[in-house]
Amino acid sequence: MALVNASFLVLDAVDPEKLAVFYTELLDGEQTDISLDQVEIRGADGTRLAFRRDLSATPPLWPRSENNQQVHLDFLVEDLDEAERRIVGLGGRPVETKDLPGPHEERIYADPAGHTFTLRPVPGTAAEQL
Template structure:
């Protein structure tokens, strides 16, 4: 029998209820837990996210000038433009990148509390042409 039953990625934020709504709408998720300082959701594909109240939380800076890596979330989507419209409509924002020209297979965003996440296109299963 496994000692650990499940894992949850938890984001610290000043207002967990509001941040949970952002991700709940983005991931078409259901709320599974709420207490005074924590909200948890589960997406249709099983992803579990938690949001913990930290009244002193400050948004992470990304990308950092020294280009240090930070933890962030990655989500796979079929349509980057459609997903971006939804993210912006929910209060998220695109993040600047060093080279923002041309089409990309992935794009970076920040949620309303400033946590970074990336959208990646579902890899094509069609055979290469030519």
């Protein structure tokens, strides 16, 4: 057994309960633990995230350099358009990226607390979506 095992990626938020609902719904997951200051979830694929209460948390203003990105999540999806509809329906928002370098089949979003994340097609599905 490994000496150290990865446990959770933890995102700070003013309202961790609200953020946990967003990611639980997005990842078809379940809440696994909740305490006064932290909520933990597990996605259907086993992804584990936690959301810690920080009343002074401010979202990064990515891609602006004066408030650099603090964390970045990537999610693989079968259908970018369907995933986008779900994200927006849950309270997320697209982040304008038309002038950024990189693959055009990536899409960047912000969750309700302002943390950015990227959707990328599952390898082998990118050509099908163009």
